[in-house]
Amino acid sequence: MKFNVRTTNKVTNHAGATAHTLDERLELYSAVVTTSLSDKFYEKAGERMERIRMLIELNEPDFVARLAVYTRQRMHLRSVPLMLAVELAKLQSGNSTVGNTVRQVVQRADEITELLAYYQLANARTGAKKLNKLSKQVQRGLSAAFNTFDEYQFAKYDRASEIKLKDALFLVHPKAVSEQQQAIFNKIVQGTLDIPYTWETTLSALGQQKFHSEGQKILAFRAQWEELIFSGKLGYMATLRNLRNMLEAGVSSQAMERVCTYLSDREAVAKSRQLPFRFLAAYREVKGLSSGLAAMVLDALEDAVAHSAANIRGFGSNTSVCIACDVSGSMQTPVSAKSKVQLYDIGLMLGILLQSRCAQVQTGMFGDTWKIVNVSRKNILGNVQEFYRREGEVGYSTNGYKVIQDLIARRQIVDKIMLFTDCQLWNSDSTQAGATATLSAQWTLYKKLAPKAKLYLFDLAGHGQAPVDVRASDVYLIAGWSDKVFDVLNALDEGRAALSEIEKIAL
Structure with a gap:
């Protein structure tokens, strides 16, 4: 990859080991696609937001x-x-x-x-008119x-948030494209929008009733959940989030069959745009339940993930691949304050x-040590759980260099x-202190054994x-939590730059 790089490339990472800086575009990209900001913006910005702001100033506006x-x-x-837009x-x-x-x-x-x-x-x-003189382009x-x-x-x-749709309408003054749209705008102003039929409003209304x-x-x-299921108005994400609630409510097998058919539908999966770890979170919620219908749901979730993986190009039998998942202590960090999902989960997923999607592949995990864990290429969620169950077997340090060191020791190309x-x-192994106990050093050694290898x-x-x-030596950085990271992998494999997918976006 070719980037305008900084003069000083070496720094110290958060673990105290030597690391290398990224160019401004690549750093902004990696910071942004691995950021989970709160859905509300009513609190002070954190360090990540400040760094993103700084990087925005260093980059070209079009990028x-x-x-x-x-x-x-x-x-x-x-x-x-x-x-980013603001x-x-x-x-x-x-x-x-x-x-x-x-x-x-704005989607x-x-x-x-x-x-x-x-x-x-x-x-x-601040003050009474906090949004006065709004940017014309915004x-x-x-x-x-x-x-x-x-x-x-x-x-x-x-x-009923601090800024309401009515406030936004008065600020922006949108010109309706039709009489029907103008009627909707009028309803926003008057507060007379029809109450939507959603699972939240429906169950909320039921919860306010008194029962004998x-x-x-x-x-x-139970009856309400079944009505929602058969209505066809329960969206994919709502279905995924409420699997536990449905099973605990004791809905009928016919209702859960309907749910499972929807969950495992190829087109529904594609349209849902769910991040991969959402399926994992649902899988874990269901797996611990005592319901006799849980197994059916687990199968549907496996089918759904298989559909989502179908568009990952992967590699055929002519390409050998080594996949190493970091299960160190620092990876056991939630992606956001309210989330149960950790970086660890995303990496495994x-x-x-x-x-x-690889025909010739060895997969494993590293912490203090590196260990190959052979699993079937089927049952993706079950395989993630198997790795999760065994993570303590390799310890909790971050000795990533041992992945390549093992390949060298076995003369495995x-x-x-x-x-x-x-x-x-970083290196936590006192028996291997020295300049070669780093990923960078081991990669240099490995390139002598396998000159065409890529990291x-x-x-x-x-x-x-x-x-x-x-910047060199066939090393590439890809960032993000979505399966769309594999689009970047495809671009690199075709000889394009890591950021080429971004550069293709039409404004």
Whole structure:
């Protein structure tokens, strides 16, 4: 890859070991696609947000704009694309770049108010008119976005938050594209949008009713869940999130068969745009239940993940691959304050997804040591759980260099080595102290054994460093939590740059 690199390339990582900096574009990309910001912007920015702001200033506006659209439409992230669009508006004016970016990143009705909330925070607005003198380009982008949603979508997200849809409407002054759209805008102003039929509103209304007994309440909720299931109005994500609730409510086998058919439908999976670890979270919720229908649901989830993996190109029998998953202590960090999902889970999930699409592959995990764990290429979620169960077998340090050291010791030549890690590698083995006990040194040695080999670092944390210099020696950095990271892998395999998928985005 060719990038405009900084003069000083070596730094110290968070573990105290020598690491290499990334160029400004690659660092912004890795920081953004591994960031889980809160869905609400009413709190002070953290260190990651400050670093992203700094990196935005160092990058070309068009690249920032394309990255914002890429993270929303390809990576399916929600909050960070809005942040990129607003920060871009602070630096860019005089053309349509910001307006086009805002229009493309606002994909849900509530993102109109979320973007305004961050705009207010980012510009340190205080007083009665916090959003006075809104950027003209932001205004144009939001105006266009207002005309892309129907009444149901507005009603679903018309919440009693600090900035309401009504406030946004008065600020943006969108011009309705039709009389029907104008009627919807009028309803927003008057507060008369039809209450949407959603599982939240339906169950909330039921929960406010009084029941003569607990048994009557259980039967009522069971009937309500079955009605929701057979109505066909329960979306994919809502279904995925509520599998445990349905099973614990004791819905009928016919209802769960309907759910499983929907979950495992190839087209429904494709349209759902679920991040891979969402399936893993659902799998874990269901696996511990005593319901006799749980096995059926687990099978449906496996089928769903298999469908999601089908578009990963993978590698045939002529390409040998080594996949190594970092299970160190630093990887056991939640992706956000409220999430049960850890970086550890994402690394395992992405690693096993790729493993399922490779014909000649050895897969393992590293901590204090490196261990190959052979699993079937089927049952992706079950394989992740198997790795999860065995993670203590290799310890909790980050001796990633031992993956390549083992290949050298066995004289094993592979075409591609994939490390799924937070890139904070260091040596904890006192018996191997010295300059060669690093990933960088072992890679140099391995290239003598296997000159055509390539090393891919799947960065899951975005700290802005890499354990190996990514400017040369067939080393590549890919970042993110979505299965879309494999599109970047494909680009690299075809000789294109890691950021070429972003550069193709039309503004």
